[in-house]
Amino acid sequence: MTQETNSPWRGIHLIVGNDAQMDALAGEVPTLAAMGINVLITEINYSYAYTSHPELRTDNPISKDRVRALVKVCREHGVRLIPQFQCLGHQSWSKTTFPLLLRYPQFDETPGQFPNNENIYCRSWCPQHPEVNPIVFELFDELIEVFEADALHVGMDEVFLIASEHCPRCKGHAPARLFAQAVNAYHAHLVGKRGVEMLMWGDRLLDAETTGYGIWEAAANGTHPAIDLIPTDIIICDWHYELCDGYPSIPLFLEKGFRVLPAGWRNVEATERLIDYAQQHRHERLLGHLCTIWGAAQPGALADFPPVRAALAKLA
Numbered sequence: 001m002t003q004e005t006n007s008p009w010r011g012i013h014l015i016v017g018n019d020a021q022m023d024a025l026a027g028e029v030p031t032l033a034a035m036g037i038n039v040l041i042t043e044i045n046y047s048y049a050y051t052s053h054p055e056l057r058t059d060n061p062i063s064k065d066r067v068r069a070l071v072k073v074c075r076e077h078g079v080r081l082i083p084q085f086q087c088l089g090h091q092s093w094s095k096t097t098f099p100l101l102l103r104y105p106q107f108d109e110t111p112g113q114f115p116n117n118e119n120i121y122c123r124s125w126c127p128q129h130p131e132v133n134p135i136v137f138e139l140f141d142e143l144i145e146v147f148e149a150d151a152l153h154v155g156m157d158e159v160f161l162i163a164s165e166h167c168p169r170c171k172g173h174a175p176a177r178l179f180a181q182a183v184n185a186y187h188a189h190l191v192g193k194r195g196v197e198m199l200m201w202g203d204r205l206l207d208a209e210t211t212g213y214g215i216w217e218a219a220a221n222g223t224h225p226a227i228d229l230i231p232t233d234i235i236i237c238d239w240h241y242e243l244c245d246g247y248p249s250i251p252l253f254l255e256k257g258f259r260v261l262p263a264g265w266r267n268v269e270a271t272e273r274l275i276d277y278a279q280q281h282r283h284e285r286l287l288g289h290l291c292t293i294w295g296a297a298q299p300g301a302l303a304d305f306p307p308v309r310a311a312l313a314k315l316a
């Protein structure tokens with residue numbers, strides 16, 4: 001990479017779902033880089049034209065040529081490009097179930113339950129179904145190869161369905177053990193076998209009760225003890241989108257030995273507060289800041305998204 005390894009991360013995270021969005025993003029990279037953005041995390045999930053598992057592609061998936069074009073422009077402008085594949089949770093959104101659980105419903109943590117995804121947030125795959133990881137790892141490998149990536153973000157936020165009474169394998173198991181088992185399996189493949197870095201969201205590793213965070217940005221479903229059961233070379237993307245007095249997860253993750261990348265969203269004041277708080281906890285393992293987008297701005301117009309501008313002004 002052309003990027004200096006010691007410069008603070010000034011990152012953007014966004015979901016990219018088709019070639020048109022890839023084109024718009026690639027076209028904007030020179031502008032973003034000139035503003036100071038040096039990391040781009042593109043959440044791809046099932047929206048790539050996978051050849052190992054074409055049955056898991058979404059409609060109109062991103063083509064290899066478009067990824068290569070993005071890789072090229074990022075390299076030319078010193079932007080580290082990191083693909084993301086959302087693991088474990090977020091396997092559906094509203095009534096839409098995503099390809100893995102559509103094609104392989106037996107992988108569902110709650111198979112046959114919650115018709116039309118009613119009364120749940122998102123589906124999860126079962127972390128103990130023996131056929132899931134071999135498939136998912138082939139998708140990881142394709143992304144690493146086509147993105148020429150030296151890191152992969154595995155998502156893992158907001159997992160609510162875990163250790164379900166509806167899963168014959170997981171019923172009665174400790175959620176933290178199951179969550180850590182999944183993290184450790186992905187780490188063994190990515191860091192151990194492929195030699196790339198691993199990033200993940202941090203919320204399931206935080207105790208909602210002791211941190212004072214809500215049950216989205218921290219866990220009230222028993223996964224948080226996993227924080228002590230996973231490798232500390234994982235980069236934790238510590239997302240907080242609301243205005244808070246403090247963000248105790250930042251010193252907590254640092255204390256545990258992780259590298260931490262705090263992440264904000266659309267609230268400019270909250271973004272600034274999060275960056276200010278992080279700057280009060282300067283540490284060599286505190287990497288910088290990640291601006292998430294979540295559809296609040298479109299690829300091609302990210303440079304005008306107010307929190308991106310605010311974050312870059314703070315980090316300058």
Ligand SMILES: [Zn+2]
Pocket residue numbers: 109125126127128129163164167168169170171
């Ligand atoms: Zn299970």
